[in-house]
Amino acid sequence: MKKLPAIITLIILLVAAVSCNNEESTWEKYKDWRHTNNDFFTQKDNSVNANGEREYMRVSPVWDAGSYILMKKYKSGNGTKYPLFTSTVDVTYKGYLCNGTVFDSTYTYTDSIVTFKCSSTVTGFAIALTNMVVGDSCEIIIPSYLGYGEQELSAINPYSTLIFGLKLRGIPGYEIQVKP
Known part of the structure; x- marks a missing residue:
């Protein structure tokens, strides 16, 4: 009986060690992919058009000014409201990876x-939506x-x-945040 706590502690340590090894192997397994994606994001972040202007604007959430996605507007809508984080929205979109692989499309x-x-x-998609009005059409790039x-x-x-x-088609559930 006195050895039971020691055995339980040993089992917990072994499980933790195996978990850490899995995380490390994922980090190492996708090392090249991670670098490719980071380089892609940096390249797009630094890209400029023929006039020397930024091709993508940085869009940061109000809760974390140090984080940002990249957004390039194709068409500005005529809506007047920006969806809230709690709003229900109608959208069309096509999602793909930096190698061109489409992973989802409405x-x-x-x-x-x-x-x-x-x-x-995902957080980056919500950041984009809360910075759009109905009718806006854009390309967004979300870091991992x-x-x-x-x-x-x-x-x-x-x-x-x-x-x-991404195109914001409507805001059928614009929910105003209630203050307690």
């Missing part, structure tokens, strides 16, 4: 418009830490920069 659905809450998306980070999804490797062609 255009494959019968009705290409999808409806969801801004808060149900504002996307899926080190998570591995079926079509998305860990540390992936996400690129979206």
Whole structure:
């Protein structure tokens, strides 16, 4: 009985060591992919057009001015309200990786418009939506830490920069935040 706490402690340490090894192997396994994605984001962040102007504007969330996504507007809408993080929005989009692989698109659905809450998306997508008005059409580039980070999804490797062609079609649920 006196050895039971020592055995439990040993088991916990072994599980922790195995978990750390898995994290390290993911970090190492995707080292080249991580570098490719970081370089892609940096290159887009530094790109300028023929007039020497930034090709993409940096868009930061109000809660973390040091973080940002990149946004290039194709068309400005005529809406007057910006969705809140709690708002429900109608959008069309096509998502792809820096190597051109498409991982999701609303255009494959019968009705290409999808409806969801801004808060149900990855952070970078929510940042973009809360900085758009109805009718805005743009390309956004989301660094991995504002996307899926080190998570591995079926079509998305860990540390992936996400690129979206995005159009805000409507705000069917504009929810005003209630103060307590």
